[in-house]
Amino acid sequence: MAKLGTAGLVFVTVFAGLLWCVHGQLEARTLFSQWKHEHNRRYKTDDEERARFATFQDNLLKIEKLNAEYSGTEFATNQFADMSGDEFRSKILMRPLPPPQHPRERYLRADGEVNDLPEAYNWVDHGAVTPIKDQGSAGSCWAFSTIENLEGQWFLAKHPLTNLSVEQVVDCDDNTDPKTGNADCGVFGGWPYLAFQYIKRVGGIEKEEDYPYCSGLGGEKGTCFPCPAPAYNASMCGPAVSYCNETESCGFRLDKSKFIPGLQVTDWAAIDTNETTIAVQLMKIGPLSVALNAVLLQFYHRGVFEPHFCDPKSLDHAVLLTGWGVEKTIFGEKKPYWIIKNSWGKKWGMDGYFYIKRGVGQCGINTQVATAILQKT
Numbered sequence: 001m002a003k004l005g006t007a008g009l010v011f012v013t014v015f016a017g018l019l020w021c022v023h024g025q026l027e028a029r030t031l032f033s034q035w036k037h038e039h040n041r042r043y044k045t046d047d048e049e050r051a052r053f054a055t056f057q058d059n060l061l062k063i064e065k066l067n068a069e070y071s072g073t074e075f076a077t078n079q080f081a082d083m084s085g086d087e088f089r090s091k092i093l094m095r096p097l098p099p100p101q102h103p104r105e106r107y108l109r110a111d112g113e114v115n116d117l118p119e120a121y122n123w124v125d126h127g128a129v130t131p132i133k134d135q136g137s138a139g140s141c142w143a144f145s146t147i148e149n150l151e152g153q154w155f156l157a158k159h160p161l162t163n164l165s166v167e168q169v170v171d172c173d174d175n176t177d178p179k180t181g182n183a184d185c186g187v188f189g190g191w192p193y194l195a196f197q198y199i200k201r202v203g204g205i206e207k208e209e210d211y212p213y214c215s216g217l218g219g220e221k222g223t224c225f226p227c228p229a230p231a232y233n234a235s236m237c238g239p240a241v242s243y244c245n246e247t248e249s250c251g252f253r254l255d256k257s258k259f260i261p262g263l264q265v266t267d268w269a270a271i272d273t274n275e276t277t278i279a280v281q282l283m284k285i286g287p288l289s290v291a292l293n294a295v296l297l298q299f300y301h302r303g304v305f306e307p308h309f310c311d312p313k314s315l316d317h318a319v320l321l322t323g324w325g326v327e328k329t330i331f332g333e334k335k336p337y338w339i340i341k342n343s344w345g346k347k348w349g350m351d352g353y354f355y356i357k358r359g360v361g362q363c364g365i366n367t368q369v370a371t372a373i374l375q376k377t
């Protein structure tokens with residue numbers, strides 16, 4: 001090395017750096033091609049291709065940083081790998097809002113029932129959960145969360161497990177809560193507690209096969225362009241979609257004669273933020289609708305999700321709580337987590353599911369827990 005001198009050293013360093021860059025670029029190109037193939041992605045123009053590749057490269061770096069920062073969680077590329085963080089937030093998540101507070105009498109308590117909780121429990125093992133769905137690029141998570149809670153309630157009322165219609169809720173639910181300014185806004189977001197009230201008001205729900213999901217599904221599966229729900233309120237929801245197709249909308253598609261006989265929502269309940277209470281109620285009631293701040297979930301792959309900072313008062317995603325468990329780390333520590341069903345397809349996360357730290361109000365997961373109450377049959 002001494003013989004090289006300073007100039008030589010600088011040269012070698014620059015050359016190595018350049019090589020590394022070229023190599024990094026090549027590797028990113030290969031990864032991008034593989035990724036496009038796997039996710040069946042094609043871009044309309046070369047400009048778009050270039051821009052998407054640049055975003056993909058940024059995301060590779062982001063993922064590398066996340067993996068270095070969090071030893072207990074693995075992050076990886078997935079269907080969102082060509083989306084910037086801003087695009088992910090605006091297309092997939094909802095506008096972040098604080099958790100609504102409900103009147104005291106809404107909340108279920110769990111006094112004196114906490115002693116017999118098992119270390120782990122999961123409603124998936126008890127047949128109360130349908131397969132993982134994919135919301136596509138629409139802010140319709142809240143309708144999935146609502147419907148999946150209802151599927152569990154229907155099953156636990158001793159009926160066969162049935163896929164219920166998410167699209168009915170996305171297209172038809174125009175419920176609002178003037179006290180909080182919250183509203184159900186189709187592909188622009190909504191709240192499960194308001195959707196339970198909508199299903200109660202309209203008198204039932206169709207099956208998925210009778211009123212299938214289509215919003216936000218581009219490509220092969222076909223997509224649809226439903227018009228906003230009948231009383232869509234633009235001052236609460238923001239401007240409506242710029243294009244819509246009347247025959248793909250609630251007015252044309254809703255068929256009350258296809259409502260599942262006997263399935264009536266009579267009311268809904270909230271569960272307070274105490275995570276022991278949530279576990280007790282989960283076991284007693286069934287899978288529960290929950291919400292969280294999901295900004296850092298974009299590249300989640302596996303493990304217990306526990307970001308250092310994640311605003312619990314800024315909810316932008318609704319999902320289904322199906323169970324809990326405890327992870328034993330190599331140091332013999334026990335890390336309690338919740339098991340959550342997401343609506344981003346089976347390839348995302350752990351076959352569509354994720355774990356999130358339990359007992360610390362992580363990302364607000366305990367702040368908007370709710371369930372429908374069905375008429376007894």
Ligand SMILES: *[C@@H]1O[C@H](CO)[C@@H](O)[C@H](O)[C@H]1NC(C)=O
Nearest residue numbers: 129130131132133161162163
């Ligand atoms: C529900 O839909 C899925 C496809 O998304 C299908 O595989 C499943 O058989 C359907 N029925 C039930 C009861 O899960």
Ligand SMILES: *[C@@H]1O[C@H](CO)[C@@H](O)[C@H](O)[C@H]1NC(C)=O
Nearest residue numbers: 176178181231233234235236
């Ligand atoms: C829409 O919401 C605003 C704000 O809550 C309310 O003042 C207005 O009356 C609503 N419009 C309609 C047509 O319901």
Ligand SMILES: *[C@@H]1O[C@H](CO)[C@@H](O)[C@H](O)[C@H]1NC(C)=O
Nearest residue numbers: 224225244245246247248249
């Ligand atoms: C509107 O939707 C119907 C039903 O899916 C479809 O047949 C029709 O081609 C659509 N119209 C337009 C203009 O896209």
Ligand SMILES: *[C@@H]1O[C@H](CO)[C@@H](O)[C@H](O)[C@H]1NC(C)=O
Nearest residue numbers: 110111112114274275276277
């Ligand atoms: C949560 O509820 C349990 C059971 O009622 C109680 O023992 C515990 O102290 C509560 N935790 C908090 C943080 O209030």
